Amino acid sequence: MDEKAMGFNESQLKRIGFAEAFTPELKSKMEQGVPLIQHEFKKSYDGDHVKADLHLKKSATSDYYFLNKFDLQLQKDGQANTLNQTFYITSKKATGDSEDGNQQKNKVDNKYTLKEAYNLLAGRPDHKNLVSNEGNEYEAWVKLNFKNKLENGNYEMKQYTKNYGFALENILSKYPIKELTNEQYKQSLIDSLHRGNLQKATFVGNNGSEEKLYISPNITLGALNVYDLSKQRLTTETLVEKQYIGKELADQLKQRVSQQQKQEQKEKQEPAPSQKKEQKQKQAQKQKTDEPVKKQSRKQKVH
Template sequence: MNTKNFDFLKDELKYTGFGEQLYGELEQQLKQQAPQFQLRLQLAYHNSTVDHTLHFRRSDQTDRYFFNKYEAVLRSPDLDKERSHTFYINRNGGITTKEAYNLLQGRSVYKELLNAEEQPYKAWVQLDLKTREPSGNYKVKQYHDNYGYDLDKTLQQFHIKELQDPQQKEMLLRSLRKGNQHPVTALEGSEAVKRFVEASPQFKTINVYNEQRHAVMRETIQQQETPDRRQVQEKAVGLKESAEKRQSRRKGMTP
């Protein structure tokens, strides 16, 4: 068995989100030297489970094995039927197991990807859960930076306590970019309430949920215009209207 290859594969499993649970099975499979093999692992999230099938293949030229892809099957009591998608290790920007779960839930993940010329770029990735490709995978939608979705600026439109602390704010941004539904303390009217929020790049906003994770109107925690700001805007509009009236009178006096 190639021990360096074993160590490399262990790191890949760990950083993809599979932890250390499969190390023993992986070692046994590498010792058997089969051309290819699969490992399986189920992970639980909230009220759902995801069954993973990991695919490994030996090089045709050396004794090295490669972790090429994993299939993820989401099962949840909130869904009419299971959802499945295959994530390729070398071609999808390194989608972790938690990110795969979030994508199968319909949420978006912010990743650094490579274009056809191997140049890096960043984009929000989302699965179109209504459209299957010939391969059986869901169609993948991308929202690049030039699409105009700024998560930080979007969050500033809402009464979210965590935004007032730089460390908590950074944690919130990082979590939302991974596709998580993140718990926050929000202000609804004059009352502090617990809410879950998630990024919604397609519509350039966020989605908001209550403690039972049922969708609620985002406007309930959205910041309203302050009286001072409103007065400034009204004054500006009034000045503009006065100027237009003066200009109209001058035109009327012109022979």
């Protein structure tokens, strides 16, 4: 295998966050020209353990390998059960305007890096630039819905576009976070939260005291999830007591939580979308089975 092809294969993994997965063992398989490679890679994030199975396919006309998908398994710190999700790496053509004003098709990757995939499995949202089936580019927060497992074994990937009304910068302004007073630190904070990271921030009390806490966006509540350094989530009451949020915001959050609980209770009583589909199929099959068989008329022979 020439250096150009091997360099392409290595840089492809780097772009997805798998630089450390480019091991001598993987290189050896590529040099042998193995058509399909399934390569295992393990990594830890602050006590959380992830195991990724990379699926690479060799080009039919060159020594280039393409990463089509990776299966990720997460075992959270102190928990015995694991969470699993397959992340696909696809390309779509997005319609855009060229410098001369004419429309052109740009190839855009719909992909998640290893860290983004870990953050999603850990329950945090990720902000992505996506391409619709019609070729239109759009921005959306994405989050896994662990209450709905699809037929392919993946959890439902919910999207919250601008129309949903969640504006991260506006949400951040409701909290006394020191980094927001510096434009550079503020942008770094926003970028990190966009990638789904559990980000450390400095909360400033009314008396000027400072406390380091972790934060993550809560899209459906229109707020932040706030955690102590042990990563235990702080309740709304604690945030009010520490004077990190006002009573008005606290009342709004309690009302939204109550509405969510009612909605979840309602959804529990209704079958999941996949179950609804299965029920409809069974019902249609039953109706077909229950239909009376029409007797065919027998024509008499004329002698």
